[in-house]
Amino acid sequence: VPNALAPIGVFDSGVGGLSVVRALRRALPHDDVLYLGDTARLPYGSKPLAMVRGFAAESAAYLVDQRVKAIVVACNSASAAALPALAETIPVPVWGVVEPGVAAALAARRGGAVGVLGTTATIESNAYQSRLGRAGVPNWGRACPLFVPIVEERLADTPIAALVAEHYLFDRPADLDTVILACTHYPALAPTLGRLLGERVQLVDSAETTAQVVASELRSAGLVAPGPGPGRVRHLVTGDTDVFRHTAAALDWLAGEVSPLPLSELARSRSGVRA
Amino acid sequence: VPNALAPIGVFDSGVGGLSVVRALRRALPHDDVLYLGDTARLPYGSKPLAMVRGFAAESAAYLVDQRVKAIVVACNSASAAALPALAETIPVPVWGVVEPGVAAALAARRGGAVGVLGTTATIESNAYQSRLGRAGVPNWGRACPLFVPIVEERLADTPIAALVAEHYLFDRPADLDTVILACTHYPALAPTLGRLLGERVQLVDSAETTAQVVASELRSAGLVAPGPGPGRVRHLVTGDTDVFRHTAAALDWLAGEVSPLPLSELARSRSGVRA
Numbered sequence: 001v002p003n004a005l006a007p008i009g010v011f012d013s014g015v016g017g018l019s020v021v022r023a024l025r026r027a028l029p030h031d032d033v034l035y036l037g038d039t040a041r042l043p044y045g046s047k048p049l050a051m052v053r054g055f056a057a058e059s060a061a062y063l064v065d066q067r068v069k070a071i072v073v074a075c076n077s078a079s080a081a082a083l084p085a086l087a088e089t090i091p092v093p094v095w096g097v098v099e100p101g102v103a104a105a106l107a108a109r110r111g112g113a114v115g116v117l118g119t120t121a122t123i124e125s126n127a128y129q130s131r132l133g134r135a136g137v138p139n140w141g142r143a144c145p146l147f148v149p150i151v152e153e154r155l156a157d158t159p160i161a162a163l164v165a166e167h168y169l170f171d172r173p174a175d176l177d178t179v180i181l182a183c184t185h186y187p188a189l190a191p192t193l194g195r196l197l198g199e200r201v202q203l204v205d206s207a208e209t210t211a212q213v214v215a216s217e218l219r220s221a222g223l224v225a226p227g228p229g230p231g232r233v234r235h236l237v238t239g240d241t242d243v244f245r246h247t248a249a250a251l252d253w254l255a256g257e258v259s260p261l262p263l264s265e266l267a268r269s270r271s272g273v274r275a
Numbered sequence: 276v277p278n279a280l281a282p283i284g285v286f287d288s289g290v291g292g293l294s295v296v297r298a299l300r301r302a303l304p305h306d307d308v309l310y311l312g313d314t315a316r317l318p319y320g321s322k323p324l325a326m327v328r329g330f331a332a333e334s335a336a337y338l339v340d341q342r343v344k345a346i347v348v349a350c351n352s353a354s355a356a357a358l359p360a361l362a363e364t365i366p367v368p369v370w371g372v373v374e375p376g377v378a379a380a381l382a383a384r385r386g387g388a389v390g391v392l393g394t395t396a397t398i399e400s401n402a403y404q405s406r407l408g409r410a411g412v413p414n415w416g417r418a419c420p421l422f423v424p425i426v427e428e429r430l431a432d433t434p435i436a437a438l439v440a441e442h443y444l445f446d447r448p449a450d451l452d453t454v455i456l457a458c459t460h461y462p463a464l465a466p467t468l469g470r471l472l473g474e475r476v477q478l479v480d481s482a483e484t485t486a487q488v489v490a491s492e493l494r495s496a497g498l499v500a501p502g503p504g505p506g507r508v509r510h511l512v513t514g515d516t517d518v519f520r521h522t523a524a525a526l527d528w529l530a531g532e533v534s535p536l537p538l539s540e541l542a543r544s545r546s547g548v549r550a
Contacts, residue, residue: 040326041316046427048515051315146435149424152321160421160442163435240323267539 016184017074039239045119112177291459292349314514320394
């Protein structure tokens with residue numbers, strides 16, 4: 001039985017999904033959030049889709065075992081690899097960031113082509129491009145594996161980032177008018193991409209739109225926590241808790257206590273769901 | 276009891292350690308090699324030292340369970356994080372790539388400073404710099420997190436690599452005469468680094484030296500396989516076997532069959548050794 005007081009489960013390979021949590025908390029201030037960061041196995045974006053799909057299945061099953069009322073896949077690579085198939089095997093509502101990102105791009109678009117910049121996993125999955133294609137929108141996707149390490153090295157606003165962005169975008173369509181930043185790290189590159197693409201091109205980030213979709217659908221289902229107190233956030237991480245705490249705090253995205261989650265427990269919960 | 280017919284165990288986070296295997300096979304053509312690539316948890320170089328140390332302990336314990344006669348840690352990050360402490364808990368000889376790399380640099384050096392380029396884990400461990408310092412050699416280390424993705428993106432010989440190399444090396448010592456490429460990916464950047472540093476600076480790569488050290492010490496211990504047949508190589512990988520096979524083959528480093536190794540088995544063998 002769905003329980004409005006249960007937490008919303010959110011998972012990602014690292015800290016990036018906390019941008020979705022921040023937006024979720026603004027939309028649903030009384031809801032608890034259980035955030036799972038699989039930092040021992042990050043990055044997901046450079047790994048094969050089947051492997052990412054397996055990681056996502058483990059995280060989702062673990063969150064179900066923790067009795068969450070709904071799950072948000074706050075990672076583009078995992079959303080692209082695992083959805084919509086994952087939603088069919090999981091007994092609570094599951095949202096990814098791909099559909100909301102596409103919806104935001106369709107709203108922002110002014111008749112030209114839509115570009116998708118993402119990890120290798122996200123672009124190879126074709127998840128964004130196929131949805132845009134079905135909506136009749138000319139589209140163009142490019143995997144940008146250097147963007148995440150450039151952001152993590154704090155080089156997002158340097159000539160290195162500009163040269164790498166030129167490299168990835170050199171053959172973009174002439175009528176590009178909207179670009180989906182299909183990775184939670186990429187909004188940091190917005191100034192560099194803006195200079196390269198010009199003001200005519202709009203950059204779309206899915207964190208905010210995803211939170212709006214989740215809030216609206218939980219509200220329709222009567223599954224929003226009533227308050228009055230503020231919701232509590234707990235972070236579980238498969239890697240080093242200090243590093244997670246430090247990185248999340250540096251981004252001003254740390255929202256609660258951080259506890260370790262051994263990978264062996266993730267694997268266990270997955271087989272539990274399968275059996 | 277040590278057994279000359281047992282395989283040599285080699286582990287790394289990915290395919291890079293196969294450069295050490297190639298050198299080992301030239302030095303010890305009749306020896307079997309059991310290679311463990313922990314591709315599900317790569318990269319190691321951007322993760323905390325304590326985490327990398329844990330991963331290395333698991334791989335070493337697993338290889339001991341497989342009855343290897345010796346272990347080569349063919350990953351700079353794992354060698355820097357886990358050695359020499361790991362060698363004290365493991366009942367077979369263990370070699371890393373750090374000591375051989377330092378020895379090669381000391382042999383190549385002509386009186387100036389020695390530079391060390393490596394992953395964040397390798398440089399933060401201070402493993403190379405402290406050994407060079409104890410040998411009385413002026414030294415300088417720099418973490419280069421963008422180098423691995425640049426090599427993997429096949430951009431090693433492009434203006435992007437040149438700009439990134441300038442960024443990392445801009446404050447190198449004026450008397451630098453030797454640079455240790457302290458990551459198995461970095462030899463691909465030798466042309467770019469050579470252009471930046473000039474012919475005066477020698478680049479040192481530890482794969483060959485490590486194989487020489489291992490061969491010589493196994494020979495002294497009477498632990499070399501006598502032949503006459505060629506040694507057999509088996510690869511075990513924690514991630515996707517097809518991707519490993521494809522990447523290793525593209526580098527011309529694939530040397531035998533590739534089988535999956537579930538992470539749960541690695542974790543199990545670690546607790547076995549600890550108990």
